[in-house]
Amino acid sequence: MSLLVAPLALLGLLVGSFLNVVVSRVPAGESVVHPPSRCPTCGSRIRPWDNVPVLSWLVLRGRCRDCGTRISARYPAVEAATAVLFALVALLVGPWAVPAFAYLAAIGVALALIDLDTHRLPNAIVLPSYPVLGALLALASWGTGDWSALLRAVIGGTALWVAYFALCLAKPGGMGFGDVKLAGLLGGALAWLGWGPFAVGAFGAFVLGGLFAVVLLVTGRAGRGSGIPFGPWMLLGAGLGVAVGEPLWGAYLGLLV
Incomplete structure (x- = not known):
């Protein structure tokens, strides 16, 4: 899998550049393909040579070539991240699963940033991802011959969707329905890898999100009624499940026996 790291990292830079457009336009209900990218201050169209991921931002010293307006450092940060x-996906999952988890990583970046900006997880990204991710996981099962993993994905995705839906009903306003819809996606992907990644990823979201909330409360940056986007923590928890879910779950079971 090490042979895929460099090509996937390069692909990630290109995808990250597109994700900047997605994060900016999808919440506003705008097309992600038209019109071409322009400077929001002077309206000048971004030249192709000024649209090279990370490098162009460095060459331009973070400013528009035409009007000198500062360009947010978040653009190259999203591309680099x-x-x-993508490189980590190449290292952590088998080759047949790379398309599914690279796709999940890409939409995860977009959804996390949109949720932080707007406290929303847009249907325009989440809902089409169900058939796309389902097809990619089916491809992975076909390539590995492990059809039980696909069945596990269906069970895991359904189970996490139902669990989040129950939480949403139990405490209205405490969790948005966007989180419920995202839970089905993450549960399916994590369960495809195994029940260890599923368990760690599912619980990891609440542990990480809870710790962050405690820090905000202690430092006075939030009160008990403050709304904290949970989507980013769901995605971070899922990343934890993919990266170390199996060994962590194994260690936990070892403590029990």
Whole structure:
């Protein structure tokens, strides 16, 4: 799998550049393909040579070539982070599963940023991801010959969707329905890998999100009624499940016996 790291990292840079457009336009209900990218201040169209991931931002010193307006450092950060995530996917999952988990990493970056910006997880991204991710996981099962993994994915995705739906009903306003829909996606992907990644990823979201909430409360940056986007913590928990879910779950079971 090490042979895939560099190509996937390069692909991640390109995908990350597109994700910047997605994060900006999808919440506003705008097309992600038209019109071409422009400077929001002067309206100048971004030249192709000024749209090279990370490198162009560095060459331009973080400013628009035409009007000198500062370009947010989040743009190259998203591109670099997506490249790192794609490289990690190449190292952590088998070759047949790479398309599914690279796709999940890509939409995860977009959804996390949109949720932080708007406290929303747009249906325009989440709902089409069900058939896309389902097809990619089916491809992975076909390639590995492990059809039980696909059945496990269906069970895991359904179970986590139902669990989040129950939480949503139990405490209205405490969890959005966007989180419920995202739970089905993450549960399916994690369960495809195994019940260890599923358990660690599912519980990891609440542990990480809870710790963050405690820090905000202790430092006075949030009160008991403050709304904290949970989508990013669900995605971080899922990443934890993919990366170390199996050994962590094995260690936990070892303590029990």
